[in-house]
Amino acid sequence: MLSVIERFASIDGPAIVFDPGRCLRARDRFSTCDLCAARCPAGAVRIGEGGATFDPAACALCGLCLHLCPVGAFAGDTGANDILRCAAQIDDLNALELICPAHPEPATGPAGIDAAIAPAGCLASLGPSAYASLAACGIPRVAVRLDACAACPLGQVAADVRQAIDRARRVLAAWDLAGSVDIVAEGPLEDGQPRPVYPANRPPVSRRDLFRRFTSAPARTIDEALLVDEGPSPARNRLPPERRRLLNALDRLPPPIPTAICPAPEPGQAFVLLGVDDTCTACGVCAKACPTGALQVLYDDESRGFEILYAPRACTGCETCLHLCDPEALHRRRVPLVREFLAAEPGRIHSGVFHVCEACGARFAGEPSARGMCPPCDFRRQNPFGYKIPPRLERHQEVDQD
Secondary structure, three states: OOOHHHHHHHOOOOOOEEOOOOOHHHHOOOOOOOHHHHHOOOOOEEEEOOEEEEOOOOOOOOOHHHHHOOOOOEEOOOOHHHHHHHHHOOOOOOEEEEOOOOOOOOOEEOOOOOEEEEOOOOHHHOOHHHHHHHHHOOOOEEEEEOOOHHHOOOHHHHHHHHHHHHHHHHHHHHHOOHHHEEEEOOOOOOOOEEOOEEEOOOOOOOHHHHHHOOOOOOOOOOOHHHOOOOOOOOOOOOOOHHHHHHHHHHHOOOOOOOOOEOOOOOOOOOOOEEEEOOOOOOOOHHHHHOOOOOEEEEEEOOOOEEEEEEOHHHOOOOOHHHHHOOOOOEEEEEOOEHHHHOOOOOEEEEEEEEEEOOOOOOEEEOOOOOOOOOHHHHHHHHOOOOOOOOHHHHHHHHHHHO
16 A cells, blocks of 8 residues: 555645736835745745745645735645535535645545545645635535545645634635534544545546436536636736635625624734725835735725725735835724625725825825925925935834834
């Protein structure tokens, strides 16, 4: 019998592509994000002065970075689409087991399981959205088996699998579905029970679909909205596949418990509500810099009014807007209710009146200078030789030196 290490070496994980231009380190000079580098089990991602770098040759293809990055700088196949398609083809599926494709003893599993699916790659590539999608498919129970992790060369990512499952459970608690996902057999399995095991990329033909081949009845298919394109995209501001799949799954569940609160913010895919105070200058930098399109600044040149719109469902908590807001008008308010997070339309979080700078023509809120200029132009007029930097940048430099 092959060892776990030998079997793992034979599987095909997702080919991972890194877009350095999407990385927070490249977009935001004040970002301290290091999730990919800190959690990569192979040391394939490193953080340097120029930002993050990725070494494909060193990559172990665990896929953890694919759902961990808050802005989707890594692209690749997590295997979630194949799992969902495969699960849709299994008849009478009430309890599904997800098992490592390199497991040394896949033929038997925990009692009470109807079928097992083995993805093409490591279970660490599955984010909370994969488990939420299986719940949205109506599968009452998903059991994740981690008993092979201890002997695996990438066994340390088992902690990340547990964290992804925990996040999924905390999100699904808003629908009283936290118990639909659990971990089984972290240690040696006793009295294993036989059940069918299907490779995720080779789903079975269900009895109903076999019957349909000889009739005019349409074939059974999964809700296509749950199948998310995970490939690279040239779009600068877009939602990461992990957040898109999560939203698509949660939108297909019944209304959540009205008082349910989103999980507390954690590094990565966070749930937050932003606020804006009256020091906002309406410069629009926050909306331009937002990597997921969660912020919009709209101007009405006729009335000289502006408003800032915010979509909590599109915000992953990367804090780029907070770092780049010069007057520090943006702030985190609180963790949203689940129903606030799922609101389909962005809401207005600030509005006001703007002026037009006499020097550069830019729109800005607040009182103009005596020369009718915006704050940046007035600052440059007072400091023509650049011997002084704006106070906020000065504070950041002091923090960096400390």
